[in-house]
Amino acid sequence: MSATATPAIIASSHPNDPLLRSDRFPHILCPGCGIGTVIHCYVDAMAQSGVEPKNHVCVSGIGCSGRAAGYVNVDSYHTVHGRAIPFALGIAIHKPELRVTVISGDGDLSAIGGNHLIHAARRNMNLTVICINNFNYGMTGGQAGPTSPRGSITSTAPQGVHDRPFNLPDLARAAGASFVARWTILHVRQLREAILRGIHNPGFSFIEALSPCPTNFGRANDLGDGMAEMEVYRRRCRIAQSLPAFDELDIDFVDEERPIMVGNFVDIQRSPYQPVGEH
Amino acid sequence: MTAAPERDGRVLTGTHFMLGDHACAEGALAAGLDFFGGYPITPSTEVAERLARRLPAVGGRFVQMEDELASITAIIGASAAGARSLTATSGPGFSLMMESIGLAAMMEIPCVIVDVQRASPSTGLPTMVGQSDILQARWGSHGDYGIAAFSPASPQECFDLAIRAFNVADRYRIPVFLMLDEVIAHMTERVVIPAAADIPRQPRKTPDHTPEERRYLPYAVGEDLVPAMAHAGEGYKVHMTGLTHDERGYPALNAATHDALVRRLVDKVRLNAREIELYDEFELEDAETVIVAFGCTSRSARQAARMARARGDKCGLLRLVSIWPFPEQRIRELLERGRVQRFIVPEVNLGQLRREVERLTRLPILRINHAGGRMPTPADILEVIP
Numbered sequence: 001m002s003a004t005a006t007p008a009i010i011a012s013s014h015p016n017d018p019l020l021r022s023d024r025f026p027h028i029l030c031p032g033c034g035i036g037t038v039i040h041c042y043v044d045a046m047a048q049s050g051v052e053p054k055n056h057v058c059v060s061g062i063g064c065s066g067r068a069a070g071y072v073n074v075d076s077y078h079t080v081h082g083r084a085i086p087f088a089l090g091i092a093i094h095k096p097e098l099r100v101t102v103i104s105g106d107g108d109l110s111a112i113g114g115n116h117l118i119h120a121a122r123r124n125m126n127l128t129v130i131c132i133n134n135f136n137y138g139m140t141g142g143q144a145g146p147t148s149p150r151g152s153i154t155s156t157a158p159q160g161v162h163d164r165p166f167n168l169p170d171l172a173r174a175a176g177a178s179f180v181a182r183w184t185i186l187h188v189r190q191l192r193e194a195i196l197r198g199i200h201n202p203g204f205s206f207i208e209a210l211s212p213c214p215t216n217f218g219r220a221n222d223l224g225d226g227m228a229e230m231e232v233y234r235r236r237c238r239i240a241q242s243l244p245a246f247d248e249l250d251i252d253f254v255d256e257e258r259p260i261m262v263g264n265f266v267d268i269q270r271s272p273y274q275p276v277g278e279h
Numbered sequence: 280m281t282a283a284p285e286r287d288g289r290v291l292t293g294t295h296f297m298l299g300d301h302a303c304a305e306g307a308l309a310a311g312l313d314f315f316g317g318y319p320i321t322p323s324t325e326v327a328e329r330l331a332r333r334l335p336a337v338g339g340r341f342v343q344m345e346d347e348l349a350s351i352t353a354i355i356g357a358s359a360a361g362a363r364s365l366t367a368t369s370g371p372g373f374s375l376m377m378e379s380i381g382l383a384a385m386m387e388i389p390c391v392i393v394d395v396q397r398a399s400p401s402t403g404l405p406t407m408v409g410q411s412d413i414l415q416a417r418w419g420s421h422g423d424y425g426i427a428a429f430s431p432a433s434p435q436e437c438f439d440l441a442i443r444a445f446n447v448a449d450r451y452r453i454p455v456f457l458m459l460d461e462v463i464a465h466m467t468e469r470v471v472i473p474a475a476a477d478i479p480r481q482p483r484k485t486p487d488h489t490p491e492e493r494r495y496l497p498y499a500v501g502e503d504l505v506p507a508m509a510h511a512g513e514g515y516k517v518h519m520t521g522l523t524h525d526e527r528g529y530p531a532l533n534a535a536t537h538d539a540l541v542r543r544l545v546d547k548v549r550l551n552a553r554e555i556e557l558y559d560e561f562e563l564e565d566a567e568t569v570i571v572a573f574g575c576t577s578r579s580a581r582q583a584a585r586m587a588r589a590r591g592d593k594c595g596l597l598r599l600v601s602i603w604p605f606p607e608q609r610i611r612e613l614l615e616r617g618r619v620q621r622f623i624v625p626e627v628n629l630g631q632l633r634r635e636v637e638r639l640t641r642l643p644i645l646r647i648n649h650a651g652g653r654m655p656t657p658a659d660i661l662e663v664i665p
Binding site: 021024054055070073075076078079080082083085087089094098115275 | 313314316331335336338340341342344345346348349350352353354355356357358359360361362364378379381382386490510511512513514515516517518519520521522529530
């Protein structure tokens, strides 16, 4: 009997459905985009966290990654550009029993919101920040941002990005984050475990998730479709056990020999934020 | 008079000799302030300093944020989780807060912002008086939305209006501004603080249904146009966004939803204006000359009106306690009586409030303006009264 014409079994439900706003599907994300995978990892982590869904809160800024808050079925806030972290801080300080996760993009968190990122890390605030880094501003059509690798082509850097990019894990570590990781959306288990670690870390957790943006960054830089960029991750990622030297963390899409370093780089005990009066 | 019986309590019941900025802080505490996020700026810093000491002692949270962008957003976040929240700033910081003030208006998250006005624009005269943020308070964030703004004319009113600001913010789910000017903020006068039981508290409207019933629609409204508010952690799984949204809170990116939503944000304040607005009248009954003034300027105006009366001129004062909503109905009523022949609008800016009066009348409006750094004296005002 031939198996060719038989349609695949289409599941009518998924165990994580209660944690997703499936009434908002289909989502707005492009084919090959990695943001959905990150949302999936976050939802998996919430399901495994042992924390009641009513005690999870998701806060996003603006951009493609900023839409993440709109798809998770927990108290969720889609705020203004750059300010997801202080919004989340207000919630986390007023109701410390809540587990507040920020999901936003590299531009939102490290350009317009960069000041809040370093100060929340400095305070070791009880927040988990998942920074989906797709190396450009995807929502607005593929402009350069502070994470665009040198030489990459974007609509606002048609001759190639000239400025040195941020090295986000090193930035978060230097500012005082007690848990710092970088994974790609190929590393779904590791990413989920890192998010889970973040949820349980009483201090500030920063998780960079490298993600393809085939529509904008991928197309402009001949990286192929989402799968092709995943293949780049598979071929070039190296897992580090501790924070690599600053330059080793750089991401370079041109130099095929250069590894992309991933891992849980920092995981230390450091006294978390305590409100005044509770020291 | 003696000092407060309960020195470390939330409500310092008793009679005090108190700074305006401190009276603001005490009013907020009496109103049940849970969360303060702020960034130091002259001439509002004493609000933060007072709360840094007082708020943690009564179980609240004080956070000194990294900038005003963070301050305003943190208080909106705290309020989304159910806190009565406050920030305090001055013109430059107020400008920085504008984008997220629009977010609070759009998400309908109540919060209170103290803006102690100094001579502006830009850095201006940081330690000297201004009244030039009043149009910014009304129109400063992009788009149409409703807000309320109160202008105390004494430390006592700083206390009283801080309480009212929280009640109006929670009742209508809007950002509310407490617009001091430097003179009032740095003035020390008698402040009488009532017993805790006598502090009025307007609670937020909360959902009629339990989370389990799954019937709560975060932005469904009744006649008063104000939706019931569920907070983070209560189990309702709310979604709030600054995007145009439907009753579920979900993005609905179309013109019809947008027009209906923005009209409601404006109308919930406009149609309830007479419940929100406050003003104070002095000798208006037979007045031919009506001075319209607010904040420190209204103190000179009252004295000028007295002096004018003493020399036989029929002069009165309409003192605005709420600048927004602007009590336009009251001015229309005065005009309908037919006695008023002119208005005088003294203000420490180059004519911001005068525009509001100009909208309502073709009678002459005599102006007394100073760009900032000095308030008009009673003699300055008396001089222009014919």
